Amino acid sequence: MTMETTSQTSGPSRPATSTPFSVGALFRRPETGAFMGMVLVFAFFAYFGFDRNFLSPYGTSSWVNMASTVGIIAIPIGFLMIAGELDISIGAMVPAAKMSMAIAVGYYGLPVGIGLLITFGLAAFVGWVNGMLVTRTNVPSLIVTLATLFAVSGLTLFLSLWLTDTTSQALTSPAWAKAMFGDYHAWGFQSSVFWWLGMAAVLYYVLHLSPWGNWIFALGGDKESARNAGIPIDKLKIALFMLAAMAAALSGTCEAILSNSATTTTNFALIFNCIIAVVVGGVLLTGGFGTVAGVFFGTATLAIVQQGIGYTPFDRNLSSLIIGVMLLIAVLMNDTFRNMATSMSASKKGK
């Protein structure tokens, strides 16, 4: 505390209604690091993948599609991380949602609307259980959701075998459902891309423009003070866990309808991909800081590396190396950006 204060007796302060735009201020925004990282990675793959059509519409849609399936979940996970929590049960929620759609619609022949209702109802319930367990027991959410990750994945497998005798189920859906959740549109963009963009816009509003965003930051910044300020912190946490589980269900639904099938396999890679996207996107692991735009760029960066490597002459396995190094750089940069943001005076910072 005292160290920070000694360094900032300097500098003429600008009034609150200062110029709305300046390059220096832009550089101190928390998502700037994520954006620069994305541009850098994109430039790298654009250069090395140019000959193999990385920049073509289909090259672009290949990474954007991958980004969308992760991104739909990554933003709510980012919210949870800003609020000081984590949810890894999404790795089981995605296959659970896929199987629930496939069993309801494909096996029992129920209308898609009913299937969606069941799937999202289940997801809301899983999220609610996560939230209740975390708020009532004070067990760290990593452990709680690790438990529900295995519980949900076990239950999915058991119920699938019990109800349908298989661990994979075909699913045919009507044209409107295909178009809405799982079809290839112009230039090979999947329906989930539009869901991703839509969710990013809505959740940007929630986090940065609405009063609730303030509550989420406060919850992650200092739980006790947030409670004292009259913020319903338990309800807010439960809502965030429900949002994450339902986002996982949306991503799963899109995948199942797109591929016309579902399997019970738990998606462990997705858990890591989401966390990487969020951290590369500049969200602080300890909570209280982060932006939707940052997570958006972080997700795009991850997808560019994972999909873009196939368009370059490099070995595919190197993508994991690149992601590992990137993650490390991102965490170090996050610390630097945070220190800059708190110690520099008289300028616009991230909201």
Next chain:
Amino acid sequence: MTDTTAPVLEMKAVDKSFGPIDVLHEITLKVRAGEVLCLLGDNGAGKSTLIKTLSGVHKPTRGEMLMDGKPVTFSGPKEAQAAGIATVHQFGGTYPLMSVGRNFFIGQEPTKGWGPFKVFDRHKANAIAVEAVQNFGITRITDGDRLCGGLSGGERQSLAIARAVHFGARVLILDEPTAALGVKQAAHVLRIVGEARRRGLAVIFITHQVMHAMAVGDHFAVLIRGAIAADFRRDEKSREEIADLMAGGESMADLEASIDGYMDTHDGHAPPPTA
């Protein structure tokens, strides 16, 4: 002094027990508008429980609380806040990674727009926050977008106090506001406490630093093992007497005497620390 007006907040013979453990016994205290009541007590004297009872977190087991002479019960901190009791905790309830404007309005955000599309009004929040803080004499804060983490500890405390006053607090409970601060910053906070009193707030100032209490207090109460051990007005007791009281009797003076005696016989060196 102003003993004819009803106290803003009063506790009458309040007991608080958690199961079989009695934490507060027969606490009786009152605080008037424009008066600073200093609650002194060593660690574990029951200060936190008393604050929590005052601010509506705990309900008294026995006894009653009165506001403006009328009995009140609070179901939670929010209700106490609505009645005008604001509590500023040790670390001020400020969030280092949020802007000054957002910090100021946490939980009571100003919005513009309509229906479900209400938007946090950043410009209004920043303008009000900066003005409120500057009125309390913190002129260094001029930009509401600045992150709170860039402020000094004293400034953050002052922000929290200015916020409480802005939202209509009549009783200000300050929980060890100067404990973690350096001398200069503590002086800063004490000035803010004086300003709050000047504006007619009833201030309950909890501390274990006698110097800080003496600087701003009008009325003092010493808490020992959950009971009020002494209750006196300004200038009725010296600093040493208060420190002795807080430590639970004459032990402080004894300790000082023994150290003095030791130093006399050892050429001014303090006794070595005993393992």
